[in-house]
Amino acid sequence: MPQKKLSIRIDGELISAVEGQTILQAAKANGKYIPTLCDLEGLTPVGACRLCIVEVSGTDRLFPACTTPIQDGMSVTTTSKRLTQDRRISLELLLVERNHVCAVCVSNGHCELQSMASAMGISTVRFVYNYPKLGVDLSHPRFVLDHNRCILCTRCVRVCAELEGAHVWEVTSRGIHSRIVSDLNQKWGESRGCTSCGKCVQACPTGALAEKGWAVEEMVKKNDKISALVHRREVQV
Amino acid sequence: MKRITIDPVTRIEGHAKIVIQLDDNGRVAGTEFHVTQVRGFEKFTEGRPFYEMPGITARICGICPISHLLASSKACDAILAVRIPPAAKKLRELVHCAQMVQSHALSFFYLSSPDLLLGMDSDMATRNVLGVIATHPELARDGIELRKFGLQIIEGLAQERVHPSWIVPGGVNSPLSGQVRDRILSDLPSAKVIADRTIQFFKKAIDNYKDEIEFFGSAPTMYAGLVDRKGNLQFYDGGLRFRAASGEIVEDQIAPEDYADWIGEASLRESYLKAPYFKPQGFPEGAYRVGPLGRINAADQCGTSKADAEFAEFHQRFGSPAHSAFLYHYARLIEIVHALEKIELLLADPQILDKHVRATGGVNSLEGVGMIEAPRGTLIHHYKVNEQGGIIWANLIVATGHNNLAMGRGIQQVSEHFIDGNKLQEGMLNRVSAVVRAYDPCLSCSTHALGEIALRVQLMGANGELLDEIATP
Ligand code: SF4
Ligand code: SF4
Ligand code: FES
Numbered sequence: 146m147p148q149k150k151l152s153i154r155i156d157g158e159l160i161s162a163v164e165g166q167t168i169l170q171a172a173k174a175n176g177k178y179i180p181t182l183c184d185l186e187g188l189t190p191v192g193a194c195r196l197c198i199v200e201v202s203g204t205d206r207l208f209p210a211c212t213t214p215i216q217d218g219m220s221v222t223t224t225s226k227r228l229t230q231d232r233r234i235s236l237e238l239l240l241v242e243r244n245h246v247c248a249v250c251v252s253n254g255h256c257e258l259q260s261m262a263s264a265m266g267i268s269t270v271r272f273v274y275n276y277p278k279l280g281v282d283l284s285h286p287r288f289v290l291d292h293n294r295c296i297l298c299t300r301c302v303r304v305c306a307e308l309e310g311a312h313v314w315e316v317t318s319r320g321i322h323s324r325i326v327s328d329l330n331q332k333w334g335e336s337r338g339c340t341s342c343g344k345c346v347q348a349c350p351t352g353a354l355a356e357k358g359w360a361v362e363e364m365v366k367k368n369d370k371i372s373a374l375v376h377r378r379e380v381q382v
Numbered sequence: 383m384k385r386i387t388i389d390p391v392t393r394i395e396g397h398a399k400i401v402i403q404l405d406d407n408g409r410v411a412g413t414e415f416h417v418t419q420v421r422g423f424e425k426f427t428e429g430r431p432f433y434e435m436p437g438i439t440a441r442i443c444g445i446c447p448i449s450h451l452l453a454s455s456k457a458c459d460a461i462l463a464v465r466i467p468p469a470a471k472k473l474r475e476l477v478h479c480a481q482m483v484q485s486h487a488l489s490f491f492y493l494s495s496p497d498l499l500l501g502m503d504s505d506m507a508t509r510n511v512l513g514v515i516a517t518h519p520e521l522a523r524d525g526i527e528l529r530k531f532g533l534q535i536i537e538g539l540a541q542e543r544v545h546p547s548w549i550v551p552g553g554v555n556s557p558l559s560g561q562v563r564d565r566i567l568s569d570l571p572s573a574k575v576i577a578d579r580t581i582q583f584f585k586k587a588i589d590n591y592k593d594e595i596e597f598f599g600s601a602p603t604m605y606a607g608l609v610d611r612k613g614n615l616q617f618y619d620g621g622l623r624f625r626a627a628s629g630e631i632v633e634d635q636i637a638p639e640d641y642a643d644w645i646g647e648a649s650l651r652e653s654y655l656k657a658p659y660f661k662p663q664g665f666p667e668g669a670y671r672v673g674p675l676g677r678i679n680a681a682d683q684c685g686t687s688k689a690d691a692e693f694a695e696f697h698q699r700f701g702s703p704a705h706s707a708f709l710y711h712y713a714r715l716i717e718i719v720h721a722l723e724k725i726e727l728l729l730a731d732p733q734i735l736d737k738h739v740r741a742t743g744g745v746n747s748l749e750g751v752g753m754i755e756a757p758r759g760t761l762i763h764h765y766k767v768n769e770q771g772g773i774i775w776a777n778l779i780v781a782t783g784h785n786n787l788a789m790g791r792g793i794q795q796v797s798e799h800f801i802d803g804n805k806l807q808e809g810m811l812n813r814v815s816a817v818v819r820a821y822d823p824c825l826s827c828s829t830h831a832l833g834e835i836a837l838r839v840q841l842m843g844a845n846g847e848l849l850d851e852i853a854t855p
Contacts, residue, residue: 249437253547281429283770286744289431334770357771358742360550361437 154220168210168221169197179223180232182239182261183298184211185348185368187375188307193298195235196261199223207231229265236262237270242321243277244293245351251364252352258296259351275321282327284334287357288346290325295353297323301345304371313338314345347371400814400839402797402806404849410801411844413794415786415818427776432461432745432767433551439763439778448481448536449756450763451549452618456752457763458551460639461771463746469736470553475618476728477539477549478754479721482617483573484532485757486674486714486721489822490580491525494711497816498587521583524576528718531573535725538562553740563729570729574688574722581692581715591708594816600706601795602627603788604660604670605679608755611635613682615689615720617755623680624660624670629702632660638753641762645779657786658779669787672759673821674713676784679703686727689720707792710820745771756781758822782823792817797839804849806841811852814839 149164155177162171167190172179182194190211197210200222207228210221222228239258247253279292302314302325313336317326327333346354347367355364405411427438436454440447452474459466466474496509499518508516515522539558540548548555588595604627608620621635624644636644646661646668660668670676679702683690693716700709728734745767752763759781766775782789796817800810815837838853 248441249434251434281431281772283431283768283772357431358433358551360433360555361547363547363550363555 151215151217151219153215153218156221156223162215164215166215168199168208168213168215168219171215172210172221172223177223179210180261180264181211182257182296182350183300185300185304186372188300188303188348188371191299191303194239194296196232198228198231198235200225200228233265233267236265236267237272239296240267240270241272241274243275243279243295246293249361250294250352251355251359251361252294252366253362255362255365256352257350277321282333283357284332285336285339285341285357286334287341288333288343289355289357290327290333291353291355292324293353294351295325296351297325298350299325300348300350301325301354304344304348308371308374309340309342309344311338311340311342344371344374400793400797400837402794402801402839402841404801404841404843406844408803410794410798413790413797415790415793427773429772429774432458432750432765432771432773435763435765435773435776436549436551437547446481446485446756446758448477448549449754449761451547452478453752453754453756453761453763455549455551456638456754457750457765458752459741460750460752461745461747461765461767462552462741462743464552464741464743466553466741467736467738469557469733470739470741471618472728472731472734473539473554473558473739474549476558476725476734477536478618479725479728480532480535480539482532482721482757483718483725484529484536486718487525487528487532489757490711490714490718491522491529493819493822495521495525497819498584498591498711521580524580528573528576528580531569534569535566538566550740552742555740557737557739558735560735563735566725567729570722570726574719577715577718577722578688581719584712584715585695588712595700595706595708600708601788601791602703602705603791604632604663604668605676605703606660606670606672606760606784607677607680608753608760609634609681610685612685614685615677615681615683615717617721617724619754622753622760625680625703627703627705632662638751638762639749641751641753641764641779645762647779647783656779656783658784659787666787669791670784671788672755672781672784673710673757674717675704675707675710676759677755678713678716684716684720686720686723688723689716692716692719707788707817707820710822714822745769758782759784782821785821785823789818789821789823792821801841804841804843806839806850806852811837811839 151162151164153160153162153171155172155175160171160175162174169179169181169184179197179199181197184190184197192209192212195209198207199210201208202220240262247259282290297316299316302316305314306312313327314325316323317330318324328336328338333339346356348371349366352364401414402410403412427435430438435458436451439450439454492511495514496511500509500513605625606622608616609623610616610620621637623634624632626632633644644661645658646665647656647658648665649656659665660670678693678696684693696712696716697704749766754761761781762779764777765773768774793814796813797810800807800813838851840848841850843849
């Protein structure tokens with residue numbers, strides 16, 4: 146069945162999109178940029194980071210572009226003073242929530258959180274640092290999980306469930322106490338489901354999941370490999 | 383790319399504090415030098431993967447990041463239980479020599495030369511590097527050039543000037559290109575000319591400082607430094623040697639992993655900096671000095687021709703060992719000469735271009751010690767890890783630590799001249815801060831941009847009451 150074509154406006158420009166697409170997908174397909182952090186092409190979007198918020202005319206609410214489906218005649222604004230302000234607040238809150246010490250992080254210089262903050266001109270934050278006392282799980286023979294650097298984007302959860310089919314990662318607790326856990330809150334190294342494929346590590350936008358042994362700045366993620374895998378899966382033979 | 387650094391490790395600002403304690407008869411009973419540094423470091427790193435330690439320690443002690451990267455990476459090599467590739471070892475030595483040149487140049491030209499050239503009692507407002515630039519422009523230019531030479535090597539190798547993450551557990555993260563080598567080699571001759579000119583200048587100027595040499599922390603102590611099996615001065619490898627004030631070798635070739643058998647650490651009241659001492663002699667008798675003077679006194683020779691000639695002249699003029707803290711400046715210049723010769727030797731070795739520069743491994747040992755000679759003296763990193771490689775315990779002994787006791791004695795010797803009953807006299811602050819500067823302590827928190835050290839001197843009565851206090855502005 147051919148998909149129904151819809152027309153929407155993004156930043157005033159008339160764009161044709163197909164029914165079922167999210168605002169983010171329609172924007173991307175038409176070369177429009179919307180900042181994202183938790184979204185990763187090929188994985189089900191969850192709207193966790195709130196960076197992709199956009200304005201939709203006719204309502205005062207802001208919508209996450211990654212999870213909001215388009216509707217015919219919709220008019221979307223991707224940049225405004227209010228959006229910039231709110232995106233900055235979201236990012237600053239991510240930065241103060243845990244302990245992001247970029248200077249000593251394996252992902253320094255290759256971190257999506259860091260480059261997003263830098264793109265938004267954030268050099269200091271106006272909120273009080275939370276400084277939680279968080280652990281590092283070194284039990285996996287090849288990989289390491291550092292809760293201090295996790296932004297709860299759940300990319301690891303999704304890539305492991307949707308692509309590898311192993312369902313190792315979950316989120317436990319609520320609010321500020323949320324943590325990702327492997328299996329039933331066992332050490333990662335003791336997880337019987339983990340196949341050590343490394344997809345979660347490559348998908349993770351920060352230094353929270355990393356390969357063991359890399360020094361500061363050395364961990365470069367290959368998450369383009371993940372979208373390549375997704376595309377290969379979509380090819381029907 | 384612009385980089386953001388969000389750093390919860392707050393630097394402790396303030397003055398380095400000196401406390402002079404009087405006894406019941408109003409005589410100096412003791413002097414303590416208080417510095418706050420690397421505080422809470424052990425707690426902070428607990429549970430972190432060991433291979434993060436070079437990066438973490440280099441950032442905590444921002445004054446000589448390369449020294450910490452080296453000592454820490456050596457401790458990590460020991461945990462990996464690997465022998466790093468020969469080219470990696472040579473490259474680490476190369477970057478270390480470059481850091482020695484730049485750090486010593488900074489210390490000599492920026493921090494010490496104002497005292498030496500303009501006189502210790504000259505106006506505080508101009509007794510700084512700007513004053514030197516105004517009165518001795520050629521010398522100031524030399525200092526800038528020499529520093530630049532060292533920094534350029536570091537930059538060429540490590541791609542980043544201040545905090546290179548190029549030195550890693552198992553080796554270094556990229557090989558040296560022939561191009562960078564050739565560039566260093568082409569700049570080397572002029573650096574050597576500068577080093578030579580400076581040391582000749584200093585040797586002439588030193589006659590004006592007979593008094594300083596005499597009173598300037600000249601109390602004899604033991605000396606410690608790394609030497610190879612032939613007694614040659616070592617910066618990167620080798621065993622630790624202790625030489626007594628009399629000149630006799632007390633202990634030699636102490637391996638890094640055995641340091642704790644010989645070095646004890648006393649905790650000083652109020653001070654965060656521990657005071658290491660030579661264990662067989664106990665505390666506080668076992669005070670020793672490290673750093674340029676410690677090394678030049680501990681070694682039998684440097685092992686390179688020009689530096690050896692200077693080494694011989696030095697000991698001929700001031701004895702062996704030479705005790706005055708004022709001679710730290712002289713020793714620093716000899717070491718610059720040696721480091722430049724060493725750089726030339728390292729670059730002449732074709733193996734330095736070898737592409738194999740990193741060894742890998744898992745946690746093969748639950749403990750590792752790394753020991754090097756930082757510009758300011760022996761630096762020891764000691765870690766214990768669990769089977770997964772998480773840090774469970776860490777200890778650092780920094781150069782300023784080793785010198786703590788001796789520095790206190792030096793300050794005492796100088797300050798005794800300047801105490802008048804319950805009062806601290808004019809001129810004392812200059813002299814005391816000159817002693818402190820001679821040791822070039824790594825007071826990241828209290829060294830100001832123009833090289834004056836922020837000092838606060840307190841005179842305490844027998845019952846702990848504050849009698850007098852002076853501080854630099
Ligand atoms: S390594 Fe693979 S199986 Fe294991 S948690 Fe990561 S994605 Fe899941
Ligand atoms: S570990 Fe990484 S991928 Fe997983 S939720 Fe945290 S930041 Fe996201
Ligand atoms: S990208 Fe849409 S909420 Fe994170």
